[in-house]
Structure formats: C-alpha cells, structure tokens
Amino acid sequence: MNRPVPVPPLADVLRVALAELVDGLPPRQAGRAVERLIGHYRGDTPTDAPILRDRADVVAYAAYRMPATFAAVRSALDAFADAVPGWAPGSHVDVGGGTGAATWAVGDTWAGPRQVTVLDWAEPALALGREIAAAHPALRDVRWQRSRIGAALTVEDTDLVTVSYVLNELTSADRAALVDAAASAARAVVIVEAGTPDGYARVIEARDRLVAAGFHVAAPCPHSAACPIVPGTDWCHFAARVSRSSLHRQVKGGSLAYEDEKFSYVAATRLPVSPAPSRVVRHPLIRKGQVLLDLCEPDEQLRRRTVTKRHGDLYKAARDAVWGDAWPDAANPPTE
Numbered sequence: 284m285n286r287p288v289p290v291p292p293l294a295d296v297l298r299v300a301l302a303e304l305v306d307g308l309p310p311r312q313a314g315r316a317v318e319r320l321i322g323h324y325r326g327d328t329p330t331d332a333p334i335l336r337d338r339a340d341v342v343a344y345a346a347y348r349m350p351a352t353f354a355a356v357r358s359a360l361d362a363f364a365d366a367v368p369g370w371a372p373g374s375h376v377d378v379g380g381g382t383g384a385a386t387w388a389v390g391d392t393w394a395g396p397r398q399v400t401v402l403d404w405a406e407p408a409l410a411l412g413r414e415i416a417a418a419h420p421a422l423r424d425v426r427w428q429r430s431r432i433g434a435a436l437t438v439e440d441t442d443l444v445t446v447s448y449v450l451n452e453l454t455s456a457d458r459a460a461l462v463d464a465a466a467s468a469a470r471a472v473v474i475v476e477a478g479t480p481d482g483y484a485r486v487i488e489a490r491d492r493l494v495a496a497g498f499h500v501a502a503p504c505p506h507s508a509a510c511p512i513v514p515g516t517d518w519c520h521f522a523a524r525v526s527r528s529s530l531h532r533q534v535k536g537g538s539l540a541y542e543d544e545k546f547s548y549v550a551a552t553r554l555p556v557s558p559a560p561s562r563v564v565r566h567p568l569i570r571k572g573q574v575l576l577d578l579c580e581p582d583e584q585l586r587r588r589t590v591t592k593r594h595g596d597l598y599k600a601a602r603d604a605v606w607g608d609a610w611p612d613a614a615n616p617p618t619e
C-alpha cells in the first residue's frame with residue numbers, strides 16, 4: 284500500500300529554499316546587491332518603473348527581505364484567522380506580490396487547495412517567485428502574472444486579496460485604485476505595511492476606504508469605528524520575530540540570531556467576523572505582582588489596564604500575553 288508522503292510546513296520549506304538561494308551567491312556580490320536595494324528603498328518612492336530590475340535585485344530582495352515580509356504577513360493572517368474561525372480562502376490574489384512572500388504565508392495559515400494568482404509589474408520578481416514556489420507542492424500551480432497597479436488595475440473575483448509592503452511604492456491615486464479594486468473583487472482584504480508612522484498612515488487610509496466599501500475590520504482593531512490614535516501622536520504597529528540569515532549578519536553586522544520586523548496591518552472582510560475583544564498594543568510591562576497592559580478596546584478607547592494576582596486566571600493570562608495578542612476580557616480589570 285502506498286503511504287501518503289507527509290508535506291512539510293511551508294515556513295520550513297521557504298527557509299531552506301531561501302538559504303539555498305543565498306548559498307548560491309558569492310558573498311560579496313550578495314552583499315553589494317542588498318546594499319543597492321536598500322539604497323533604492325531609501326530613495327524617493329513611488330517610482331514609475333520597477334525597483335526590482337534584474338535577477339541580482341530580486342535574489343537580494345528574496346534573501347534579505349522575504350523572510351521578514353513573510354513573517355509579518357503570517358502574523359497578520361494569524362490574527363485574521365482568529366477572527367473568522369472555520370473560514371479558509373478558496374482563492375487568493377496577491378497584488379504587488381513580488382517573489383511571493385504572502386502566497387507562502389497564506390499557504391502556511393490555511394491548508395489548500397486554492398487558486399492563487401500573484402500580480403506584479405516586475406518580471407524578474409515573478410520569475411524568481413515561481414522558482415522558489417517550485418519547492419512546495421501547495422504552490423506549484425500559482426499563476427505569476429505581470430500587471431501594473433494603477434487606474435486600469437482589475438482584480439478577478441476572489442476570496443482573499445493580500446497587499447504586502449506595496450502601498451509605500453504607489454502614488455496616492457494608485458493606492459486608492461488598488462484598495463478599491465481589492466474591495467470590489469474580494470471577500471477579505473489583508474494589507475500589511477512597514478511599522479512606521481507613514482506605514483501606519485497608509486494602513487489607516489486603506490482601512491477607511493475598506494470600511495466605506497462595507498467591510499468590517501477583523502484585525503487588529505476590536506471595532507470598525509475610527510482608530511482612537513490621534514494622528515501624529517503615535518502609530519499602531521506590531522512585531523514579528525525573524526531569524527537572521529548569514530546574509531543579514533554580513534550586511535548588518537552583529538551576531539544577534541534574530542531581529543523583530545515591525546509592521547502595521549489591517550485585515551477586513553465582508554464575512555461575519557468576531558474581532559478580538561481587545562488588542563494588546565505594546566509590550567506588556569511586568570511588575571511585581573502585576574502586569575500593565577496597553578489595550579485598544581471595543582469602545583474605541585486606548586487604555587492601560589492593571590492586572591494583579593487578585594484577578595486569578597486573568598493574571599496568569601496577562602503574564603503570558605505578548606504585544607499583538609487578543610486580550611479576552613477588557614471589562615474586568617480596573618483601569619490604572
């Protein structure tokens with residue numbers, strides 16, 4: 284009798300595939316390609332031609348940035364999946380998908396099968412994405428299509444659209460066109476940006492458009508009303524831990540085995556949704572006998588709650604809570 288061959292988790296396969304990609308490069312060449320890429324990303328964006336122009340650029344991107352963008356999207360999808368229990372996308376379009384980080388993250392979050400399409404204007408990114416995806420059976424049938432984001436963008440009807448680390452490269456008009464195209468094509472839209480004040484501002488702009496189009500916010504917010512952060516005073520972001528590759532150490536120096544990728548995100552949907560009751564929006568502060576939690580709460584307020592030993596199981600939960608977690612019970616602990 285033929286036993287089914289176990290399929291390894293996508294995250295593990297991706298790690299190995301990207302490590303092999305780096306191993307195939309002469310170290311100095313890889314370092315130079317990454318530095319050129321970092322230079323491009325520091326420059327003025329948006330651009331009117333792709334930043335990822337050739338194979339050296341896309342290999343550098345995949346080796347240097349893809350583990351981090353994968354981790355950020357994976358983390359956003361986890362929070363989204365918690366808000367739509369029992370649902371899994373049967374189809375997925377990744378807009379500005381580049382080398383395919385979000386397709387790996389979606390495959391790692393929900394078992395397939397599903398139809399997946401990656402749209403991007405950079406042919407070398409699509410070609411490398413296809414090559415890397417050959418490492419996992421779940422991604423071998425992904426369609427890699429050249430497409431320019433702009434007023435003429437059309438997205439086929441799909442369960443899920445992801446847009447990860449793309450809004451930053453677009454004009455304001457193209458950002459609006461992209462979010463509107465996603466909202467009319469998809470039942471769920473997940474947008475991830477860098478966890479900077481500007482990244483957060485782009486996420487909020489997209490969130491407002493999605494809500495205006497009739498979507499409900501599933502994560503990270505506990506509600507679909509306006510974000511309580513006063514613009515310019517703070518920004519909502521989270522962190523995903525990423526193992527550093529030898530290439531990272533070569534380019535950035537130091538010996539840390541990991542780094543934290545900061546990201547902002549919104550996951551919104553037309554599906555019935557149960558958002559987190561509250562969200563932990565900073566690292567919890569652990570004091571003797573108490574934990575201070577900064578929470579975004581369902582009544583559209585940000586509050587610091589103090590959870591003490593008196594709260595029993597809730598205190599144990601607070602000790603285990605980490606930045607970005609859903610927090611189950613905002614009503615019980617008194618405010619500070």
Ligand SMILES: C[S@@+](CC[C@H](N)C(=O)[O-])C[C@H]1O[C@@H](n2cnc3c(N)ncnc32)[C@H](O)[C@@H]1O
Pocket residue numbers: 333334335348349352353378379380381382383384385402403404405408430431432433446447448449452453
């Ligand atoms: C920073 S990369 C992100 C890639 C991938 N989504 C990820 O998370 O790793 C930005 C991607 O957006 C694509 N992009 C930027 N502007 C675009 C446009 N106007 N039309 C299509 N793709 C675009 C780039 O080619 C690139 O692949």
